[in-house]
Amino acid sequence: MTSDSLKLKAIAVRAVPYGESDMIVTLVGVETGKITATAKGCLKRGAKLRYAAEPFNFGDYVLAGRNGRYVIVECSQIENFSGITADINCYYDGCLILDALARLSEEPSPEVFLCALKALAALAAGPDDPSAVVRDFLLGALEAGGSSLDFSKCNVCGMLLDGEAYFSDADGIVCKHCVGEHAIEIDAGTRAFLAGESGGETVGIRANIRLIELVYIMLGVKINTRFLTEQI
Numbered sequence: 001m002t003s004d005s006l007k008l009k010a011i012a013v014r015a016v017p018y019g020e021s022d023m024i025v026t027l028v029g030v031e032t033g034k035i036t037a038t039a040k041g042c043l044k045r046g047a048k049l050r051y052a053a054e055p056f057n058f059g060d061y062v063l064a065g066r067n068g069r070y071v072i073v074e075c076s077q078i079e080n081f082s083g084i085t086a087d088i089n090c091y092y093d094g095c096l097i098l099d100a101l102a103r104l105s106e107e108p109s110p111e112v113f114l115c116a117l118k119a120l121a122a123l124a125a126g127p128d129d130p131s132a133v134v135r136d137f138l139l140g141a142l143e144a145g146g147s148s149l150d151f152s153k154c155n156v157c158g159m160l161l162d163g164e165a166y167f168s169d170a171d172g173i174v175c176k177h178c179v180g181e182h183a184i185e186i187d188a189g190t191r192a193f194l195a196g197e198s199g200g201e202t203v204g205i206r207a208n209i210r211l212i213e214l215v216y217i218m219l220g221v222k223i224n225t226r227f228l229t230e231q232i
Contacts, residue, residue, distance in 0.1 A: 004066045008032050009078075011116065012057040013098040017043065023053040025072065027061060028101050028116075033108040037063050037070035049075055055098055056081045056120065083124035089201070089231055090123045093130045096227035097123075097137055103221050104141055111144035131204025134228075135194060138211050147218040151186075151195035154178055161195070163188045169217055186210060205231055 008029035015023045021043040027035050039053035051057055052075035062074035084094040101116040119137035127133055142148055149172055153160050156171055156178035166174050166183040173191075174183070192198040193207040205228050212223045 004064060005073075006032070006063040006065075006070065008035075008061050008063070010035075010059070010061050011098070011101065011113075011120075012053065012055050013102045015039070015053045015055060021047075025053045026102060028105045028113065029061075029108070030110050030113050031108055033105040034102055035063075035068075035070065037061075037065070037072050039072045051075070051077060051080065054080070056084060056094065058117065058120075079121075081120045081124040083126060084120065087126065087130070090126065090130045092227040092231055093134050094120060094123050096134060096223070096225075099227065100138070100141065100221075100223045103223055104145075104219070109144060112141050115140035115144065129199045129201070129204060131193075131201055131208055132196075132199060134208050135196075135204065135211065138208065138215060139194075142215060142218060145219045149173055149194075149214065151191050152197070161191060163191070165191045167214060167217075184213075201231075 010027040010029040012025055013028050014026040018024045021041045023039045023042050025037050025039050027037060029035060039049055041047050042050045042053045049072060052072050057077060058079045059075045059077040061072060063070035064073045065071055084090050097116055097119050101112065104112050115137050119133050122133045123130060151165065151173055154175040156174050159175050161175060165186045166179040167186055168180055168183040189203045190207040190210050193203050194211060209225050209228050212225055216222050
């Protein structure tokens with residue numbers, strides 16, 4: 001392998017057409033974080049590397065290039081998570097996870113990468129509650145960023161929570177007795193879902209939208225919620 005080549009274990013998170021037959025592929029690698037590369041000729045009939053440019057593809061990629069401009073020259077597929085496309089809600093949730101992975105991987109984050117792999121595998125298996133998979137991924141991403149949240153008890157007094165709760169950047173999740181000014185209210189159904197105490201598609205979607213707001217506050221990363229709102 002030459003000094004201008006790069007080998008990485010990565011997930012394809014986005015692909016857009018470029019020219020007549022190429023694709024610009026956004027990859028997230030375990031050790032590299034987010035990186036872009038061109039998949040030349042992959043839109044041609046019978047293209048050998050077409051799968052390497054498809055979102056959800058997880059494989060060992062070999063890139064050639066320099067100064068941040070790369071071309072995909074090889075890819076050994078590990079998993080394509082094809083089961084995700086069997087259900088529209090799982091597909092939307094999978095797209096959200098890819099979007100979140102890309103936004104959370106401006107710098108390499110092996111922990112977030114592993115959380116994404118686990119979530120995609122769970123969605124591909126056809127879970128009873130896809131929203132719970134998204135919740136667990138987002139909570140795992142927060143923990144990987146050093147900002148874990150516990151929705152089952154008050155972070156100030158330790159009281160077990162039953163009903164609504166509140167969030168503040170300074171104190172995390174708190175009860176109504178410990179809430180300060182400018183806190184964000186978390187309704188009872190949302191809190192119960194985020195604590196893993198209850199499920200349900202409708203409440204899960206709403207709860208995950210709220211959780212994405214908290215990710216933005218705590219990590220400064222704005223994840224696109226349109227894949228959730230499309231399901232409402």
